[in-house]
Every structure is written in structure tokens, then in C-alpha cells.
Amino acid sequence: xxxxxxxAARAGAxxxxxxxxxxxxxDAAVRVFANQGFHACRVSDIADEAGVAYGLVYHYFASKDExxxxxxxxxxxxxxxxxxxxxxxxxxxxxxxxxxxSFIVDSYRHDPDLMKxxxxxxxxxxxxxxxxxxxxxxxxxELIAQIVTAAQAEGAFKGEIDAEFAAxxxxxxxxxxxxxxxxxxxxxxxxxxxRAKWLVVETVCGGLETTTAGNTLPQ
Amino acid sequence: xxxxxxxAARAGAxxxxxxxxxxxxxDAAVRVFANQGFHACRVSDIADEAGVAYGLVYHYFASKDExxxxxxxxxxxxxxxxxxxxxxxxxxxxxxxxxxxSFIVDSYRHDPDLMKxxxxxxxxxxxxxxxxxxxxxxxxxELIAQIVTAAQAEGAFKGEIDAEFAAxxxxxxxxxxxxxxxxxxxxxxxxxxxRAKWLVVETVCGGLETTTAGNTLPQ
DNA sequence: CCTCATTGACTGACTAGTCAATCTATGCTG
DNA sequence: CAGCATAGATTGACTAGTCAGTCAATGAGG
Numbered sequence: 001x002x003x004x005x006x007x008a009a010r011a012g013a014x015x016x017x018x019x020x021x022x023x024x025x026x027d028a029a030v031r032v033f034a035n036q037g038f039h040a041c042r043v044s045d046i047a048d049e050a051g052v053a054y055g056l057v058y059h060y061f062a063s064k065d066e067x068x069x070x071x072x073x074x075x076x077x078x079x080x081x082x083x084x085x086x087x088x089x090x091x092x093x094x095x096x097x098x099x100x101x102s103f104i105v106d107s108y109r110h111d112p113d114l115m116k117x118x119x120x121x122x123x124x125x126x127x128x129x130x131x132x133x134x135x136x137x138x139x140x141x142e143l144i145a146q147i148v149t150a151a152q153a154e155g156a157f158k159g160e161i162d163a164e165f166a167a168x169x170x171x172x173x174x175x176x177x178x179x180x181x182x183x184x185x186x187x188x189x190x191x192x193x194x195r196a197k198w199l200v201v202e203t204v205c206g207g208l209e210t211t212t213a214g215n216t217l218p219q
Numbered sequence: 220x221x222x223x224x225x226x227a228a229r230a231g232a233x234x235x236x237x238x239x240x241x242x243x244x245x246d247a248a249v250r251v252f253a254n255q256g257f258h259a260c261r262v263s264d265i266a267d268e269a270g271v272a273y274g275l276v277y278h279y280f281a282s283k284d285e286x287x288x289x290x291x292x293x294x295x296x297x298x299x300x301x302x303x304x305x306x307x308x309x310x311x312x313x314x315x316x317x318x319x320x321s322f323i324v325d326s327y328r329h330d331p332d333l334m335k336x337x338x339x340x341x342x343x344x345x346x347x348x349x350x351x352x353x354x355x356x357x358x359x360x361e362l363i364a365q366i367v368t369a370a371q372a373e374g375a376f377k378g379e380i381d382a383e384f385a386a387x388x389x390x391x392x393x394x395x396x397x398x399x400x401x402x403x404x405x406x407x408x409x410x411x412x413x414r415a416k417w418l419v420v421e422t423v424c425g426g427l428e429t430t431t432a433g434n435t436l437p438q
Numbered sequence: 439c440c441t442c443a444t445t446g447a448c449t450g451a452c453t454a455g456t457c458a459a460t461c462t463a464t465g466c467t468g
Numbered sequence: 469c470a471g472c473a474t475a476g477a478t479t480g481a482c483t484a485g486t487c488a489g490t491c492a493a494t495g496a497g498g
Contacts, residue, residue: 021443021444035346036346037344037345037346037347039258039347040346040347042486042487042488043487043488043489044487044488047446052444052445053444053445053446054445054446054447054489055444055445055446055447055489055490055491056443056444056445057489058488058489058490059442059443059444062489063488063489064488064489094428116345120343120344120345120346124339124343124398125256125339126256126335126339126398126401126402127254127255127256127259127339128256128258128259130402131402134402134404137402138404141404148427151427155429156428156429157427157428157429158425158427158428158429160421161418161421161422161427162414162418164405165396165405165415165418165422166422166427168392168395168396168398168399168404168405169392169395169396169418169419169422169423171395172391172392172393172394172395172396172398173387173388173391173392173395174391175391175395176387176388176390176391176392176394176395177384177387177388177391179343179345179387179391180387182345183345183349183350183353183356185353185357185360185387186383186384186387196384199380199381199384199388200388202379202380203380203384203385203388203423203426204388204422204423204426204427205426205427205428206377206426206428207422207423207424207425207426207427207428208367208370208376208377208380208385208423208424208426209313209375209376209377209424209425209426210374210375210376210377211430240477240478261452261453261454262453262454262455263453263454271478271479272478272479272480273455273479273480273481274455274456274457274478274479274480274481275477275478275479276455277454277455277456278476278477278478282454282455283454283455439498440497440498441496441497441498442495442496442497443494443495443496443497444493444494444495444496445492445493445494445495446491446492446493447490447491447492448489448490448491448492449488449489449490449491450487450488450489450490451486451487451488451489452485452486452487452488453484453485453486454483454484454485454486455482455483455484455485456481456482456483456484457480457481457482457483458479458480458481458482459478459479459480460477460478460479461476461477461478461479462475462476462477462478463474463475463476463477464473464474464475464476465472465473465474466471466472466473466474467470467471467472467473468469468470468471468472
């Protein structure tokens, strides 16, 4: 509902005139939320960062919550579309997962603040925004699970591991990777981002163990 | 520092008399934090839940923050000790990871509220408690990474996957599993918990893919 | 002069943390 | 053993500050 507050028509009209204040507020909010956290920051911080008056935030958004809702939904929808697209293609499951991992890592590379906000304030906020956007979040898991299910049906993936579970593990591994970057626990930089894309997929698809005969007794 | 506020001696003395109010406050806080979230709840909620006066919370704890700090450190220390123990034993890496997964899942089974609080309010709270306890959290990752490194040295695990990274993926998969239960996205119940223990390890160690060398045909 | 954008001072509600008073257990003293 | 002292436990009304959201006024374009 929040995403529809300002009709596309008006947003377009704005572009002709001065800068789009609504967009400036959203962009400022990303920075403020990322640096201070949603709860710790004040609405005035967002207004100041955006260079607009306090009240203007409430002209474009019904509440502080709605600012975050908007940011999340904007980005999450893009991700869901992307996964659906990948899902529909005719490629090996590993490549599909690879594409998803790439997209998420690139999202982080492109706008780390936004991804930090989405993950920290929504996706993992079980008592607040995570609940309100649970349906959206769930969709991502389900789409990934579908990929796994399909791969199992054609024999590429083991049938013994529940698809919904595999989806959680895969997504969890990716998010933890971003968390590592967010917390400064993993090294940043383009080559690390690229390597990370491959590493998650290799870990989850190929496994950590060496494929010794029958993988029964290591060593 | 918070953990040491009440000397063990006095805590023991308390046991002789009435109930340990400090403990009651901590236990109540777990329930309140789990149900409402740290930020959303008031200190009076904790006091009410514990059945004590508001001021008593501040007799035992310097601040609302310190209550959560105490809860986290108490439990996290137990987990670190457990991982160190496992780490020192002479067993295959897969079994070690299995033991860690079991411990965490059992922790959740035993006290879901506490684990929810630790994960949601600390481990994943990049802008608040996650930062203050970063050193503790990091230790867990490093210990797990050590297990992976050792396994790689003896050839049981592939050398191409960075150990620290594998540790993040493994831990991330487990936490995501708990998140699934917390959000009500994965089925609860003893058999599911048991299965989950095996599933994470099988996914991360064995991988999702079927072993191409005609090892198995699922179904 | 109408509409929408923009401003920022102000209000109303909320809550972490304080503190002075009261209670309770224990032990000491004469 | 009664009486008293001391220290810690317990109480909850109160303070001081914060901040989300409101609104009346002003500005600008058509």
C-alpha cells in the first residue's frame, strides 16, 4: 500500500521540475537507517540528511515505518522478479542458484547500505518488519525451493534433502555472507565478491567434503 | 562485566531463602524480549512479568541493555565452551559439525525464547548489540573455521573453499533454520528438529548435488 | 486564486532511569 | 533473649528527556 502513495504520473511530473524530494528522502533514509539503525535514528535525521524540512517526510510518507516499508518492497520486488525469471529459464539448477547468488552479491556491491537495511531491519527482524513482510520474504524461499524440487525431480540434486530446507540453507548462507561483510568479518573488494558468489554455490551444491569413494569414511 | 554484578557467594545465599529475584527477572526478560522484542518492550513489562517492582530491575542491572547483555553472554559462553570441547576432540570433521548443529538445535528445542532473543536481538543486530558483542560472536566463527581448516589439512574437506567462509556458510545455514522456526516457516516438533540436525550437515558437507560418478540414483 | 509542495515550531504520549522510603534478615550487645 | 544496628532487598511514584506525528502558515507554479 505504501508503494502506491505517489502515483507514477506525479512522480514523472516531478522529474521535469526540481529534484524529486520523495526520492531524496528515501535515499537519505537508506543512509541513516544503515548507519544508525531504524530504531536509533530520528525522523529529523532523515530530513536533515535529505536536506528537506521535517514535515516533508510526512507529506510523502504516512509514518517512519512507511519509509522503511517502501524501501524494502521496492527492492524485494526486484529480487522476486529476478528469481522468477531465473526460475523460468531452462538451465541446470546450479546455474540458477549461481544467478541468484550473483544477483544478491551484486546488489550488495551496488548499494551496501540498502542491503544492510533490508537484511538487518526487515528480513531478520522477527518482531517488527520481518513479521509485516513475512509473505514477501516467504515467496523468495518458496521460489528457491521450487528450483531445488525441480532439480531433484530430474536427478541433479539428492532427493533426501527437503527442498524447502535446502532453500533455507542456501539463502541463509548467502545472507550470512552479507552479514560477514556488514559486520566487517569478511574481506571486502571486487575479487572477494566474485569469489563469494562461487563459494556459496560450490559449498551448498558440491559440499565441503572431498568426493572420496562413497564419501563414507573421510581420510 | 555485567555477569559479575552479583557474586556467586551471595547468589548461593539467596538460594537458601526465597526465590532468586535476579534470576526471575532474567527469565522474565527472555519471555518479554522474545514476545515483543527488545525495543518494543518496556522495563515495566519485564518487572510485571517477573512479578517484582520496577525498581528492582535497576537494583540488579545497571540498565535495560545490561539485562540483554547478561542473557546473551551467559548462553554464548556455554556455546563457545562446547565448541572448544568438540574442537579438541579427535573425531572426523563431519561429526564435529554434527555436534555443533545438534547443540544449537537442542538449545532451541530446550529454550526457544532464549535462542530467539540471542539471534534476533544480538547475533543479527548489526547496529546495536551485534556490535557490542562482536568479539564473542567472531570467536564462534573462528572456532568453526578451525575445524574446517583441520579437515582440509587432512584431506577430508576440499581445500578450494576458504575455511572462514565455509564457517560462515555453515553457521548461517543453522541460524537460518532457527529463523525458519522462529518465523513459523518451518515445521516444529521433535522429529523435525532431529532431522534438521542431519540436514544442515549433509547439505553443507555432502552438498545438494548427486555424486556424478554414478554413486547414487535418488528414488 | 487554486493546488500542491514545503516549512518547522509545537504537542502529546511515552518510558528509561532515579531515589527516598520501607521492609527483612542477620547478627551483635548487654 | 529483647533490643538495636546494619546492610541489602524491595517498592513505586516521580523526573527529565525524547521523539513521532500534527498543523497552520508560507511559497511557487499554472
